[in-house]
Amino acid sequence: MAKNGAKIAILDLNPVAAEAAAQQIRDLGATAIGVACNVLQRESLEAAAAQVLAELGPCDLLLNGAGGNHPKGTTGQEFLDVDRLDDPELTSFFDLDPAGVEFVFNLNFLGTLLPTQVFARQMLGRSGCSIVNVSSMSAFCPLTKIPAYSAAKAAVSNFTQWLAVHFSKAGIRVNALAPGFFLTQQNHKIID
Structure with missing residues (x-):
């Protein structure tokens, strides 16, 4: 997107990471800013949206990519072993x-809903605006051991379909990506 002239705002809970990603984009000769933001706090999102609007103009494309899993939402085994319940x-x-x-x-569902509520307001009355939500193949074919993540990503997929209809007459296109399974630093213990 940067190579095609898009001005990009990277929002991240970690402002250092946001700025580092924005700097990589600026190194390509494009316009980018890093913005500290907590996708689970409306006030943080509203402050980020105001900063993006002031520095880059209104949002044309929102990519909702916040998400992840947590060990306390994960089972220790793929299959229930009745003999080891205790x-x-x-x-x-x-x-x-x-x-x-x-x-x-x-993190996965509200971290998609809340940014959409805040940033889609900047899209109203303008043509060509889009929202892209990041779901997961685990929404359609759940991995074992991660019921919370799979259910949350299924909610993102369902919400995307609902939102596409809801915003259709407002001229905002809504789609989702469902990446397949690939090894990352975050999930290597689950996949391995």
């Missing part, structure tokens, strides 16, 4: 921590 070394389905599941759901 094993303190394993987390069974029955041991999943509701706070861990809530964290995963909030």
Whole structure:
């Protein structure tokens, strides 16, 4: 996008990471800013949206890429082993921590909903605006051991379909990407 003249705002919970990514884009000769933002806090999103509007103009394309998993929303085994239900070394389905599941759901689903609520307002009344949400193939074919993540990404996929219809008469196109499974530093323990 930068090579094609887009002005880009990188929003990240970590302002150093946001600025580092923006600098890589600027090194290509493009316009980019790094903005500290918490996608789970409306006030943070509103401040980020105001900064983006002031420095780059209104948002034309929103890419909702916040997401992830948490160990407390993950089981210790692929299959329930009834003989090991009381094993303190394993987390069974029955041991999943509701706070861990809530964290995963909030990060993935609310981390898509809230930025959309804030940034889509800048798109109203303008043509050619789009929202792209990042789902996962795990939404359609759940990986074992990560029920919270799979359910949250399924919610993102469903929300994307709903939002596409909801915004259709407002001229905002909404789609989702569902990346396949690939090894990252974050998920290597689950996949390996």
